[in-house]
Amino acid sequence: MATIYEVSKLAGVSLATVSRVMNNNTNVSDATRKKVTVAMTQLGYRPNSIAQSLASNCSNSVGLLVSELQGPFYGPMMSGIETAFRKQSKHVIIAAGHSDEEREQQAIEFLISRNCDGLILHVEAISDDYLIELSKGKTPFVLINRYIRELASRCIILNNVKGGYLAAKHVLEQGHTNIAYISGPLWKQDAQDRLAGHKQALAEHNISFNEQLLYQGDFMEDSGTAGFQHLYNGNSKFTALICANDEMATGAMASARESSLILPEQLSIMGYDNVFFTRHVYPPLSTVNYPINEMGQMAANWILSEVYKKTTPALQTLFEPELVVRQSIITNPQ
Amino acid sequence: MATIYEVSKLAGVSLATVSRVMNNNTNVSDATRKKVTVAMTQLGYRPNSIAQSLASNCSNSVGLLVSELQGPFYGPMMSGIETAFRKQSKHVIIAAGHSDEEREQQAIEFLISRNCDGLILHVEAISDDYLIELSKGKTPFVLINRYIRELASRCIILNNVKGGYLAAKHVLEQGHTNIAYISGPLWKQDAQDRLAGHKQALAEHNISFNEQLLYQGDFMEDSGTAGFQHLYNGNSKFTALICANDEMATGAMASARESSLILPEQLSIMGYDNVFFTRHVYPPLSTVNYPINEMGQMAANWILSEVYKKTTPALQTLFEPELVVRQSIITNPQ
DNA sequence: ACATAAAATGTAAGCGCTTACATTTATATC
DNA sequence: GATATAAATGTAAGCGCTTACATTTTATGT
Numbered sequence: 001m002a003t004i005y006e007v008s009k010l011a012g013v014s015l016a017t018v019s020r021v022m023n024n025n026t027n028v029s030d031a032t033r034k035k036v037t038v039a040m041t042q043l044g045y046r047p048n049s050i051a052q053s054l055a056s057n058c059s060n061s062v063g064l065l066v067s068e069l070q071g072p073f074y075g076p077m078m079s080g081i082e083t084a085f086r087k088q089s090k091h092v093i094i095a096a097g098h099s100d101e102e103r104e105q106q107a108i109e110f111l112i113s114r115n116c117d118g119l120i121l122h123v124e125a126i127s128d129d130y131l132i133e134l135s136k137g138k139t140p141f142v143l144i145n146r147y148i149r150e151l152a153s154r155c156i157i158l159n160n161v162k163g164g165y166l167a168a169k170h171v172l173e174q175g176h177t178n179i180a181y182i183s184g185p186l187w188k189q190d191a192q193d194r195l196a197g198h199k200q201a202l203a204e205h206n207i208s209f210n211e212q213l214l215y216q217g218d219f220m221e222d223s224g225t226a227g228f229q230h231l232y233n234g235n236s237k238f239t240a241l242i243c244a245n246d247e248m249a250t251g252a253m254a255s256a257r258e259s260s261l262i263l264p265e266q267l268s269i270m271g272y273d274n275v276f277f278t279r280h281v282y283p284p285l286s287t288v289n290y291p292i293n294e295m296g297q298m299a300a301n302w303i304l305s306e307v308y309k310k311t312t313p314a315l316q317t318l319f320e321p322e323l324v325v326r327q328s329i330i331t332n333p334q
Numbered sequence: 335m336a337t338i339y340e341v342s343k344l345a346g347v348s349l350a351t352v353s354r355v356m357n358n359n360t361n362v363s364d365a366t367r368k369k370v371t372v373a374m375t376q377l378g379y380r381p382n383s384i385a386q387s388l389a390s391n392c393s394n395s396v397g398l399l400v401s402e403l404q405g406p407f408y409g410p411m412m413s414g415i416e417t418a419f420r421k422q423s424k425h426v427i428i429a430a431g432h433s434d435e436e437r438e439q440q441a442i443e444f445l446i447s448r449n450c451d452g453l454i455l456h457v458e459a460i461s462d463d464y465l466i467e468l469s470k471g472k473t474p475f476v477l478i479n480r481y482i483r484e485l486a487s488r489c490i491i492l493n494n495v496k497g498g499y500l501a502a503k504h505v506l507e508q509g510h511t512n513i514a515y516i517s518g519p520l521w522k523q524d525a526q527d528r529l530a531g532h533k534q535a536l537a538e539h540n541i542s543f544n545e546q547l548l549y550q551g552d553f554m555e556d557s558g559t560a561g562f563q564h565l566y567n568g569n570s571k572f573t574a575l576i577c578a579n580d581e582m583a584t585g586a587m588a589s590a591r592e593s594s595l596i597l598p599e600q601l602s603i604m605g606y607d608n609v610f611f612t613r614h615v616y617p618p619l620s621t622v623n624y625p626i627n628e629m630g631q632m633a634a635n636w637i638l639s640e641v642y643k644k645t646t647p648a649l650q651t652l653f654e655p656e657l658v659v660r661q662s663i664i665t666n667p668q
Numbered sequence: 669a670c671a672t673a674a675a676a677t678g679t680a681a682g683c684g685c686t687t688a689c690a691t692t693t694a695t696a697t698c
Numbered sequence: 699g700a701t702a703t704a705a706a707t708g709t710a711a712g713c714g715c716t717t718a719c720a721t722t723t724t725a726t727g728t
Contacts, residue, residue: 001472003684014708019686027706029694050387050449051684054713059384061427069416070409072611079403082430086441091427091448093395096416107420114425115384138335250614277406280584282616337714348678353716361676363724385714388683 002043011039022047053115062303063111063119064092067099072246072275073292074122077144080296081120088304090117101125112139118307120144120299124188142302144295147189154302156295156317160190163288163321164197167242167270170286170323172205175332176240176268180213182227182252184244191219194244194272212236217248224251232259239268239333246271246278246287253281253328268329284326291319336377345373356381387449396637397445397453398426401433406580406609407626408456411478414630415454422638424451435459446473452641454478454633458522476636478629481523488636490629490651494524497622497655498531501576501604504620504657506539509666510574510602514547516561516586518578525553528578528606546570551582558585566593573602573667580605580612580621587615587662602663618660625653 008018013032020028021036028036039045053059064081066074078094085092093114097104104126111119119141123131128148134141135151142154171179181198184191199209215230217223224243228251231238241256243249249271253263261267264283271278271287278285298319301312342352347366354362355370362370373379387393398415400408412428419426427448431438438460445453453475457465462482468475469485476488505513515532518525533543549564551557558577562585565572575590577583583605587597595601598617605612605621612619632653635646 005684015685016687016709017707020707023686029706032706046447048388048449048684049447050384050393051713052686053384054382054388054715055684055686057686057713068409069413070610072406075402075404075409078428079430082403082428086429086444089444091429091444093425094412094416094428095420095425096413110420110423110425113380113383115382254614276404277611277614280588280611280615339714349715350679350717351677354677357716363676366676382714385683386716388685389714389716391683391716 001048002045004045004047007036007039007043007045010043011035059115059117060089061091061093061114061116062300062307063108063114063116064094065097065104065107065111065119066094066122067097067124069094069096072277073273073290076276076293077122077296080293081300084297084300084304088308088310090304090308097123097125099124101127105130108134112137118142118303120296120303122146140303140307142299142306144299145190153317156299156302156319158190158290158295158319158321160193160321161197161200163272163290164194164244165201166197166321166323167194167272167288168198168201169204170325171240171242171268171270171329172201172207174240174268174329176329177205177207178210178213178236178238178240179207180215180231180236180238180241182215182217182224182231182241182243182248184217184219184248186216188219191244198242210236213238217244219245219248221247221251224248224253225255226251228252228255228259232256240270240329241267242270242272244272246273246275246285249285249287250277250281253285264328264330268333270329274324278324278326281328283328285328286326287324289322289324291321295319335382336379338379338381341370341373341377341379344377345369393449393451394423395425395427395448395450396634396641397442397448397450398428399431399438399441399445399453400428400456401431401458403428403430406611407607407624410610410627411456411630414627415634418631418634418638422642422644424638424642431457431459433458435461439464442468446471452476452637454630454637456480474637474641476633476640478633479524487651490633490636490653492524492624492629492653492655494527494655495531495534497606497624498528498578499535500531500655500657501528501606501622502532502535503538504659505574505576505602505604505663506535506541508574508602508663510663511539511541512544512547512570512572512574513541514549514565514570514572514575516549516551516558516565516575516577516582518551518553518582520550522553525578532576544570547572551578553579553581555581555585558582558587559589560585562586562589562593566590574604574663575601576604576606578606580607580609580619583619583621584611584615587619598662598664602667604663608658612658612660615662617662619662620660621658623656623658625655629653 004018008015021033095107097107104123121141122144132150144156147155147157183195202209213236215227217227256267271285274287274289278287304310305312338352342349355367429441431441438457456478466484478490481489481491517529547570549561551561590601605619608621608623612621638644639646
């Protein structure tokens with residue numbers, strides 16, 4: 001592999017000049033620039049990005065930590081991020097945290113030890129304190145789907161209260177009054193917010209929240225199954241079930257079917273996230289859209305702007321959910 | 335950030351010694367090793383991986399090129415790969431090729447320019463010739479889901495003929511004789527192979543292949559929709575439809591339902607890949623399992639073994655598909 | 669106790685770039 | 699044409715490590 005030294009020799013200029021043309025430094029005459037580029041192509045020269053990184057103290061890499069590499073939620077997020085960065089010749093190093101405090105922490109340290117210039121973090125288990133501490137370090141990071149007051153400007157979040165509200169409002173407007181709810185784990189902010197929105201909508205319709213109709217799940221499919229069973233075997237009847245995410249809704253649907261319920265006639269179900277497979281589920285699931293792809297891109301823009309000082313579209317921190325009506329909710333149940 | 339130099343000073347040893355303890359070189363006495371590690375922790379020393387890479391000419395990074403970061407197929411693959419590598423402190427740089435020749439090529443060059451020690455490629459559009467040429471370069475790579483004779487030992491593939499065979503055989507054994515087929519794009523090897531297996535099973539059951547019942551799709555959902563329409567409006571009747579992947583099967587199901595068919599009673603459908611959402615689809619889709627997670631891990635092992643000279647479980651190049659029976663195929667249709 | 673081999677440690681030259689600073693060359697001003 | 703100024707180019711010192719080779723220390727055999 002040709003090095004910058006050989007290029008400089010062939011072109012008859014100094015190392016510095018070659019470096020300058022690589023970095024588009026303006027102080028190079030057109031004539032020498034041409035000499036250099038010719039030499040480069042002639043040698044098939046490719047700059048060594050490791051050496052560039054060492055010398056410039058900039059690795060051009062950003063770390064991306066997600067809970068899982070698989071699953072319908074993270075794909076669109078990673079996709080938005082990768083696209084945004086590659087356009088700028090930054091590369092993304094991925095790691096999975098598996099919603100586990102220790103593994104998330106390890107992953108962050110791994111990414112930092114890899115000299116990432118910045119980090120995009122979708123963490124769930126790690127503590128606020130750790131992140132606040134981390135923010136004092138020298139690697140900038142942005143948080144997706146997590147709000148920490150002290151770090152507000154770097155938290156890219158969805159208005160989950162509104163989302164919860166929208167879901168419940170829709171179901172209420174279809175005439176349902178007995179509505180069960182499977183929440184996420186309530187120590188998580190987003191789970192709390194969605195539930196809060198839910199309650200708010202109920203209140204607006206003068207329906208009191210029935211604790212019997214609440215089940216706390218964990219955002220995973222199985223807890224949707226368990227949640228439905230629990231609710232179904234309880235004393236309170238319900239015509240609609242709202243789940244705090246689509247996975248749980250899916251689990252609940254399977255479970256409802258096993259209890260011989262006909263969907264959606266005998267039970268209306270609503271999800272949250274608008275993960276791609278909600279269209280495929282039967283009946284197609286009404287849900288709340290989580291613009292995760294856009295939020296990923298925004299996170300990338302944050303890094304591009306704050307770390308690499310690029311000009312980007314205006315940074316936005318709060319995103320709005322939208323109701324997605326499909327066919328899993330019936331009107332006027334009896 | 336502390337450097338190796340400061341550590342060496344604090345420990346009262348030379349740079350080389352510090353480097354040796356970092357790299358677990360055996361020629362270090364326990365006493366000095368302790369001195370050094372104490373100094374390290376005292377300074378909170380973290381080696382600069384960029385400098386390590388430059389000096390050792392090994393970046394400890396491997397490039398992973400997939401068609402899409404999203405979608406159900408690649409998630410498990412990336413997941414298997416990331417897990418395998420992080421255990422060995424290698425990091426993975428991801429890029430998406432979007433099944434486009436130019437973008438795949440760009441992505442490969444991007445990855446190489448990032449000094450990846452090795453590459454894991456899931457490419458679709460790029461030519462065999464390009465890959466053969468690439469194999470003469472200095473960056474080793476392994477191919478997933480692609481077979482090139484000249485590169486056979488680095489092609490990790492599924493026995494697609496067998497998979498196609500298994501699918502058709504199952505449907506035939508349930509008593510179907512009029513079976514439609516939506517293939518993938520037939521310029522792709524895997525699409526060809528699946529179809530070949532399909533035909534083989536038909537032949538074994540003495541059923542001649544009806545060209546009228548073949549539609550060439552592109553592995554995407556919409557082509558399943560289009561394919562069903564085409565087939566349904568054709569002259570040949572069929573009781574079962576086999577699709578060359580799950581996405582197309584899903585599209586076909588939606589389309590069949592729009593044509594007021596009751597599933598699975600009036601039409602049995604079979605997929606391929608066993609992508610996670612096939613469980614959620616209704617009726618749960620019978621399909622053929624593609625052990626993509628394992629294949630990803632194997633690709634990682636290949637790199638670990640060939641590039642990093644680690645000892646790994648035996649390398650395996652050919653994987654076998656398995657039939658997954660769920661509820662989308664009925665028995666003895668009339 | 670001495671020679672010899674083995675183990676431990678040190679020295680210093682890179683790895684391939686960037687960049688502050690110095691120097692040279694071109695351009696403008698009068 | 700001499701001078702001041704700006705533009706272009708060169709020089710050389712790193713960036714933080716690894717590693718070949720040289721040197722010193724320790725262990726071994728007699």
